[in-house]
Amino acid sequence: MxxxxxxxxxxxxxxxxxxxxxxxxxxxxxxxxxxxxxxxxGAGFGALQAGAVGAVAGTAVFVAxxxxxxxxxxxxxxxxxxxxxxxxxxxxxxxxxxxxxxxPAVVEAASSMPPPLHDEVAPxxxxxxxxxxxxxxxxxxxxxxxxxxxxxAAVAMAFAATAGGARARAIDGVAATxxxxxxxxxxxxxLTSQARVSAMMIAALPAGFMLxxxxxxxxxxxxxxxxxxxxxxxxxxxxxxxxGALWMRRIVNSRD
Numbered sequence: 394m395x396x397x398x399x400x401x402x403x404x405x406x407x408x409x410x411x412x413x414x415x416x417x418x419x420x421x422x423x424x425x426x427x428x429x430x431x432x433x434x435g436a437g438f439g440a441l442q443a444g445a446v447g448a449v450a451g452t453a454v455f456v457a458x459x460x461x462x463x464x465x466x467x468x469x470x471x472x473x474x475x476x477x478x479x480x481x482x483x484x485x486x487x488x489x490x491x492x493x494x495x496x497p498a499v500v501e502a503a504s505s506m507p508p509p510l511h512d513e514v515a516p517x518x519x520x521x522x523x524x525x526x527x528x529x530x531x532x533x534x535x536x537x538x539x540x541x542x543x544x545x546a547a548v549a550m551a552f553a554a555t556a557g558g559a560r561a562r563a564i565d566g567v568a569a570t571x572x573x574x575x576x577x578x579x580x581x582x583x584l585t586s587q588a589r590v591s592a593m594m595i596a597a598l599p600a601g602f603m604l605x606x607x608x609x610x611x612x613x614x615x616x617x618x619x620x621x622x623x624x625x626x627x628x629x630x631x632x633x634x635x636x637g638a639l640w641m642r643r644i645v646n647s648r649d
Contacts, residue, residue: 408460431459450618450627454600461635470509475542476575477510482546482568486561495554496521513543527554542571596638599630 408424432452439451481502488498503511503518520530531554535547549567553560603617617623 408463428456428459431455450624454631457631457635461638472578474509474513475571475578477506478542478546479568479572479575481506481510481514482549482564482571485550486564486568489561489564495550495560496527499527499550530554542574546571592638592641592644596634596641599634603627603630 408428432455435451435453435455436448437451438455440448484502484505485495485498488501489495493501499514500518500521503514506514517530517534521527528551531547531551535544535551538544538547546567549564553564617627
């Protein structure tokens with residue numbers, strides 16, 4: 394029983410992590426209700442095509458499709474956060490120009506940020522309100538997010554906390570750099586969008602052809618859904634199709 398609960402908790406954590414990475418604000422209960430509705434839809438469609446066996450297969454295919462869609466959008470939250478960072482830095486620079494110190498300028502800028510960046514910078518503002526040194530706060534942020542634009546912003550803020558001079562101008566320069574990076578990434582995604590759509594179409598064709606054949610109700614479909622050998626072939630085909638889809642997506646998104 395304990396191992397079963399641990400497995401369920403691990404799966405729930407994995408799904409919830411994908412939902413967060415996709416930029417969705419859903420509770421765990423909402424996630425399970427959504428997956429349940431998808432499973433019922435798949436079961437109903439499968440039952441219409443091939444009875445009880447089709448219901449099981451439809452449930453598996455629809456739920457797997459939903460999870461694959463979440464997985465495919467796992468970078469959405471990261472991209473939104475990266476796009477919001479320049480505005481955060483520019484708000485800090487404006488606060489510095491009005492005469493605020495770095496800590497209060499960060500607190501004021503953080504309070505006006507929308508999600509998901511607000512969730513990222515709210516702990517920084519809380520630490521600064523407690524009186525922690527700005528350099529220490531930004532240094533911890535830089536170590537935690539060293540592999541992203543947030544890491545570059547954190548390094549710049551840590552430097553600004555220990556150096557004098559034209560802080561606002563330096564922070565504006567980092568914001569401009571991040572904005573240029575975001576624009577370049579958007580252009581790259583636009584140029585590779587055709588390849589991603591082609592990969593999705595190639596991966597969907599086998600499943601689509603199978604569904605059309607199931608609707609025709611021929612002997613091959615009956616064999617596929619009602620015999621053990623057919624179910625083995627079906628599972629193997631869907632598994633290979635999923636592997637191929639992930640492989641093609643990996644190729645077109647190799648820059649990630």
